[in-house]
Amino acid sequence: MAADCLFCKILRKEIPAEIVYENEAAVVIKDIQPCAPVHLLVIPKQHIESLNAIVPEQAAMLGQLQLAAQAAAVVAGTAQPGWRLISNVGPGGGQEVMHLHYHLIGGKILGWTPD
Ligand code: 5GP
Ligand code: ZN
Numbered sequence: 001m002a003a004d005c006l007f008c009k010i011l012r013k014e015i016p017a018e019i020v021y022e023n024e025a026a027v028v029i030k031d032i033q034p035c036a037p038v039h040l041l042v043i044p045k046q047h048i049e050s051l052n053a054i055v056p057e058q059a060a061m062l063g064q065l066q067l068a069a070q071a072a073a074v075v076a077g078t079a080q081p082g083w084r085l086i087s088n089v090g091p092g093g094g095q096e097v098m099h100l101h102y103h104l105i106g107g108k109i110l111g112w113t114p115d
Contacts, residue, residue, distance in 0.1 A: 005098070007097055008099060011027060011043065018030040020072050024064060025065060026042055026044055028040050036105045036110070037106070038073075038078045038106040040072055041103060044061065047099055048099070049098050050095060051087055051100060052090060069085050076104075076106065078106030083104060083106030083107075084106065084110055085103070086103045087100065087102050088103075
């Protein structure tokens with residue numbers, strides 16, 4: 001946990017968030033500014049800055065994040081016809097909160113517009 005990190009504060013319940021799903025490694029919350037009918041954030045309970053900072057020992061924990069995403073997609077009703085998982089990495093990738101997270105986007109048919 002990092003003292004000044006927004007997502008660590010959400011994990012510590014210092015800032016409220018709508019939790020959709022939780023497992024041993026991750027919490028999935030609703031994004032405060034959704035860009036699609038379903039826009040969730042899959043957040044590891046461990047403070048890791050981004051995918052630039054992961055190490056092989058974290059592989060099992062990273063797998064738990066994707067299992068949490070799969071379960072949250074079911075809870076949110078977007079498992080079918082489908083959804084997307086994205087992680088912005090660093091300022092060049094558009095990352096604003098420096099605590100690793102995946103955006104789970106769905107609830108509509110998605111186009112492919114990486115910009
Ligand atoms: P990034 O740009 O770092 O990939 O994504 C950060 C995301 O966090 C953005 O989509 C933004 O809307 C979301 N966000 C920022 N502050 C809060 C907050 O206080 N609560 C929630 N639920 N989401 C937030
Ligand atoms: Zn953090």
